[in-house]
Amino acid sequence: MSEHRQPSRRHFLKSVAATGAVLPLGSQVMGSEKAGQPLANDRLVVATIGLRNQGKLITNQARQHAEIAAFADVDSRVLGENVEITAEQQGKKPDGYKDYRKILDRQDIDAVLIGAPDHWHTKIAVEAMLSGKDVYCEKPLTLTIDEGKLIEKVVDQTGRVFQVGTMQRSDCDQRFLQAVAMVKQGRIGKVKKITCGIDGMGGSPVIPITDVPTGLDWDFWLGPAPKTDYRALPKMREGYGGGVPLFSNCHYAFRNWHAYAGGKMTDWGAHHVDIACWAIGASDPNQRDNGNIKGASKITPLDFTLPVEHKDGFPVVEDQYNEATSFTIQVDMPDGIEMIITSGGDNGILFEGTEGRFFVNRGKIVGKPVEDLVDNPLPEGALEEVYGGELTSHMANFVGAIKSRKQPIADVWSHNRMLEICHLSNIAMRLDRELKWDPTKREVIGDDQANSFLSREYRKGFEISM
Incomplete structure (x- = not known):
């Protein structure tokens, strides 16, 4: 082409x-x-x-x-x-x-x-x-x-x-599009609370240094991350992600380490917090143009468990997983909406408003406002209005955007505005304190130490080529 x-x-x-x-x-x-x-x-x-x-x-x-x-x-x-x-x-x-x-x-x-x-x-x-x-x-x-x-x-x-x-x-049988449309159509009245259940994760035993698997360029896999030894235990993972060690600091298990990922908070949070923010307009890319930035203002770690001791936000050992294994985070959102991000309860999103509540995940969408759709369905084209055009698969949406030269349904600005909440939640847990956030300046208010976690140093030789 x-x-x-x-x-x-x-x-x-x-x-x-x-x-x-x-x-x-x-x-x-x-x-x-x-x-x-x-x-x-x-x-x-x-x-x-x-x-x-x-x-x-x-x-x-x-x-x-x-x-x-x-x-x-x-x-x-x-x-x-x-x-x-x-x-x-x-x-x-x-x-x-x-x-x-x-x-x-x-x-x-x-x-x-x-x-x-x-x-x-x-x-x-x-x-x-x-x-x-x-x-x-x-x-x-x-x-x-x-x-x-x-x-x-x-x-x-x-x-x-x-x-x-x-x-x-885009996908998942359009349940999430229906959920967003219901909120935007006022089917639960004024939104008061949103709970995002994203599951927890387990810690690990001590993971020893061992030989790098044949065929893996470990130094290149680390790339921008700090230089460290390869670690793994011999037991292998089954099912999705199979063929790799169950405990390691590499394939699949990289999600459990601060140096490479953000644990369940960013892994599943990137899905459910995204839908929650989309529904209430807290990640609308048009905010850039009108200057009215609506986002989180405070992140409070109500309860959490880090699997290893931390000092000044960094793990004191390097031979075990260090991402949070369980958590309940309260996020103050615009218009007095309370968001809870939790590793407990059902995986999915519970929307609660002045006139009802409903729950949605990848297997179901349930609650009285959903049942009421039988007699009072959403207006024709409501899902397309939310989606911004014809409903397609996520990849087809990307291909269509390439042809039209317009940004697709999951644009980077919308994604980053909601992902900031997940990143800040992780920082709040690592520092064990509440963070006040300026969504316009995109910085933590009055906390230099917390702001130091907004960026990272790239390992020499793996800096971004500009």
């Missing part, structure tokens, strides 16, 4: 810096197509970076719409398996690389799908946009709040299309 394209990243950023320009969302600087114009060829050419679990899933989804031209993964066994499987499925063998930058250097690739661990998301995404690629990136998008700001800036400056993989916005 592509004819590519672009001036060098360095030249592009120098030009932006010289003029002080910030391009509007949806504008296009680099690419073979002008903003708003149809693609020269309907068949996209894409590549996936990071192939375990979600990376493999989104590749399969993209194959319905695109040619899979290349893969990158630091685990040679996983890379080889996916190359061969995809070659058989699409009748054309994709190229395989250990270094994702070889994908970004190619001029025939239109978009990249990022399924790498969370600590890699921002570096790969920013460099992909600066190389002229549109991006689909798995959730949670960032490891820190400041990374979210950087991604937003580069989306604005390059005009690239960027979809975050919060699939509940």
